[in-house]
Each structure stands twice: as C-alpha cells, then as structure tokens.
Amino acid sequence: MRKIDPEKQEVRRRHILDAALSCFAHKGFHGTSTNEICAAAGMSPGNLFHYFPNKRALIAAIAGEDRRRMTVRFARLADEDDAIAAIEALATELLEQSADPVYARISAEIAAEAMSNSDVGSLFAENEALIKADLAALLERGIGRGQIDPAIQPELAATWLIALADGAVGRALMDSDFKASTHAPVLLRMVRRFLEPPAG
Amino acid sequence: MRKIDPEKQEVRRRHILDAALSCFAHKGFHGTSTNEICAAAGMSPGNLFHYFPNKRALIAAIAGEDRRRMTVRFARLADEDDAIAAIEALATELLEQSADPVYARISAEIAAEAMSNSDVGSLFAENEALIKADLAALLERGIGRGQIDPAIQPELAATWLIALADGAVGRALMDSDFKASTHAPVLLRMVRRFLEPPAG
Numbered sequence: 001m002r003k004i005d006p007e008k009q010e011v012r013r014r015h016i017l018d019a020a021l022s023c024f025a026h027k028g029f030h031g032t033s034t035n036e037i038c039a040a041a042g043m044s045p046g047n048l049f050h051y052f053p054n055k056r057a058l059i060a061a062i063a064g065e066d067r068r069r070m071t072v073r074f075a076r077l078a079d080e081d082d083a084i085a086a087i088e089a090l091a092t093e094l095l096e097q098s099a100d101p102v103y104a105r106i107s108a109e110i111a112a113e114a115m116s117n118s119d120v121g122s123l124f125a126e127n128e129a130l131i132k133a134d135l136a137a138l139l140e141r142g143i144g145r146g147q148i149d150p151a152i153q154p155e156l157a158a159t160w161l162i163a164l165a166d167g168a169v170g171r172a173l174m175d176s177d178f179k180a181s182t183h184a185p186v187l188l189r190m191v192r193r194f195l196e197p198p199a200g
Numbered sequence: 201m202r203k204i205d206p207e208k209q210e211v212r213r214r215h216i217l218d219a220a221l222s223c224f225a226h227k228g229f230h231g232t233s234t235n236e237i238c239a240a241a242g243m244s245p246g247n248l249f250h251y252f253p254n255k256r257a258l259i260a261a262i263a264g265e266d267r268r269r270m271t272v273r274f275a276r277l278a279d280e281d282d283a284i285a286a287i288e289a290l291a292t293e294l295l296e297q298s299a300d301p302v303y304a305r306i307s308a309e310i311a312a313e314a315m316s317n318s319d320v321g322s323l324f325a326e327n328e329a330l331i332k333a334d335l336a337a338l339l340e341r342g343i344g345r346g347q348i349d350p351a352i353q354p355e356l357a358a359t360w361l362i363a364l365a366d367g368a369v370g371r372a373l374m375d376s377d378f379k380a381s382t383h384a385p386v387l388l389r390m391v392r393r394f395l396e397p398p399a400g
Contacts, residue, residue, distance in 0.1 A: 027316065030230060031316065105315050108311040108312045111312070111370060111373060112228065112308045112309055114374065115309070121373075128374045129375075156382070159371055160364070160386050160390055162375075163371050164360070170362075170363065171359055171362065171366075173311060174324060174328045175328055177355075182356070190360055194390045
C-alpha cells in the first residue's frame with residue numbers, strides 16, 4: 001500500500017493551482033482546456049483529476065484560497081489598536097495584490113464567470129459576504145474606541161471599502177499608469193478621511 | 201435607387217445594439233453567436249452585417265456609446281459652479297447605471313474580453329484615459345475656485361474616483377444587498393470628504 005504524505009500532496013495541489021491560475025490569466029477560464037493545465041503543471045490528466053476532478057473544482061479551490069488569505073489578514077489585524085491604521089494596512093496590501101497582473105486578470109475572469117455560472121457566483125458572493133462582515137466588525141470596534149466616526153454604518157461603509165479595493169483591480173487592467181506605489185497615498189487619504197470622526 | 205433615411209438607420213443600429221447587449225449580458229460575449237443576435241433583433245444575418253460586419257464592430261459601438269454618454273455628462277457638468285456638487289452628481293448617476301444588472305454584466309464581460317483581446321482592451325483603455333482627463337480637469341477647476349483641497353493631485357484623485365465607480369459595478373454583481381438608493385449617501389460622504397479642503 002502506498003503511503004500518502006499530506007505535505008507532499010499539498011505541494012502538488014499548490015503546484016497545479018498555480019499552473020491553472022497562470023493558464024486562466026492568459027487564456028481565460030473558458031479558453032483554457034484541462035490538457036493545457038496538465039501541460040503547464042507537467043502532469044498527466046489522470047494525476048490532475050486525482051486532485052481536481054474538473055475546472056469547477058479548480059475555481060472552488062481559488063475561492064477557498066482567496067477566503068483563507070483574507071482570514072489570515074483579518075486575524076493579523078486583530079492585534080492592531082488603531083482601527084483606521086488596521087484598515088489602511090489592509091488597503092495597502094490589497095492594492096499591492098490588485099496591481100499584480102495575474103491577480104487582476106483572474107479577478108476579471110471570475111467576475112465574468114460568476115455571471116454565467118451561478119455556482120461560481122455563489123462561491124465568490126459568499127466570500128464577499130464574509131469579508132464584508134469581518135470589515136464591518138473592524139469598523140464597529142473602531143467606532144467603539146472613538147477612532148471612527150459613529151455616524152458611519154459599518155455594513156455600508158464596508159461595502160464601499162470593498163468597492164475601492166475591487167476598483168483598483170479594474171484600474172490595473174485598464175490604466176497603464178496605475179502603480180501601487182504611486183496610487184497608495186491617495187487611497188489612504190480617501191480611507192482615512194472617509195472614516196475619521198469629525199474634527200473638533 | 202433606394203433612399204437612405206439616416207434617422208431610420210440610426211433607430212435600426214440602436215435596435216441591433218440593444219439586442220446584442222442583452223445577448224452579451226445573458227450569455228457572455230464569447231457565448232453569443234451572431235445568429236442569436238439576429239434572432240434577438242428579429243433580422244437576417246445579411247441585414248445585421250450591413251450595420252455591424254462582426255462582433256468586434258459591435259463591441260466598438262458599445263465603447264463609442266459609453267464614451268458619448270460620458271461626454272454628454274461632462275458637458276452638462278460644465279455649468280455647475282460647485283465642483284464637488286458636480287462630481288457628486290456624476291457619482292450618483294454612475295451608481296444608478298452600475299446598479300443596472302445589464303450594465304454590470306456587460307462591464308464584467310468587457311473587462312474579461314479586454315484582457316484576452318488587445319483591440320477591445322485598447323478601446324476601453326482609451327475611454328478610461330478620456331474620462332480621467334475630463335475628471336482631472338473638473339478637479340483642477342475646483343482647486344482653482346478653492347472648492348477642492350489643493351493638496352489633491354487631479355490625475356491620481358480622478359483614478360480613485362473611477363475606481364469607486366467601477367467598484368460599484370462589482371458590488372452590483374457580487375452583493376445582493378447592493379442598491380443604489382441605500383448606498384448612495386455613503387458614496388457621497390466618501391467623495392466629499394476626500395475632496396474638500398481641510399477645515400478651518
């Protein structure tokens with residue numbers, strides 16, 4: 001009987017996922033065949049199917065990864081005393097992620113796929129709802145500490161913060177002048193002024 | 201010889217474009233065949249080809265329409281004395297447009313198509329550059345009149361205002377709670393606080 005090494009399995013899973021992400025970014029989700037993913041990952045279809053039985057399993061794994069990455073980010077922010085500084089740190093990190101062309105292209109592919117495929121749509125809508133709840137909790141905490149304007153409604157404010165992060169992805173695709181380093185200060189001004197309590 | 205009635209032609213062109221937009225919103229740009237557009241528009245392929253020789257011509261027309269709509273909006277704002285009020289009016293209008301599911305779906309389709317097809321990408325990148333220039337001019341005017349914080353760099357601020365508008369499209373697709381009427385006041389707070397000069 002062959003022994004299964006979970007660590008080795010995870011490395012392989014990760015390797016396939018990276019190959020798939022790169023294919024999707026270049027040729028789109030629909031434009032990529034499983035054979036192309038196999039070629040990019042350097043493995044046989046049988047081997048690939050063992051990890052991901054179909055493209056839907058791959059996109060579910062991408063959604064799961066997105067969610068895990070956000071969970072880690074929010075967990076790290078739990079130690080930050082200043083709620084606005086926490087949100088600024090998050091905004092900076094998301095901006096750097098958006099400016100990565102592979103990430104931006106995958107995001108656009110997913111948005112398009114989410115429309116025509118309600119399974120994919122639900123996966124990413126669930127992610128969005130979780131992120132919104134985490135962000136609203138962070139805003140709530142800041143309001144409780146007097147760091148954030150109590151006139152802010154956490155859920156609604158969270159929605160617009162997500163819109164900003166998502167809008168950055170669009171700029172990375174459509175605007176060749178868009179660079180994380182150049183555009184970060186203006187984003188932070190927007191976030192800070194939006195959230196801080198009225199002066200005086 | 202048959203007489204060409206330009207008004208009638210324009211009505212037909214508009215009719216085909218609406219049929220194509222509805223098809224693209226439902227089945228995606230790639231998922232829609234010319235036959236389906238013909239069926240939706242109620243005309244023969246020969247007749248359709250007379251107006252739009254291929255799908256690329258249709259998407260070029262969509263980009264042209266987007267641009268014309270924005271030109272009309274900016275022209276209307278030229279009479280507005282208060283630059284922040286002008287940008288708020290624009291933001292409100294764009295938010296209502298984003299909340300329209302057909303518009304949101306088409307936008308996501310175009311973003312995906314812009315990645316894999318550089319012709320489409322260039323068309324919409326040109327639109328974005330023109331909108332950014334118009335918006336930057338509006339911000340510049342507001343700075344000159346003392347209505348907008350002179351610390352703002354018009355081009356960078358314009359980029360983030362576009363990101364907000366574009367991010368609203370994503371929320372319309374991903375967040376079932378997203379409604380223009382509920383979310384407008386928070387957007388306007390964000391815009392106003394971002395732009396106004398420091399108090400005092």
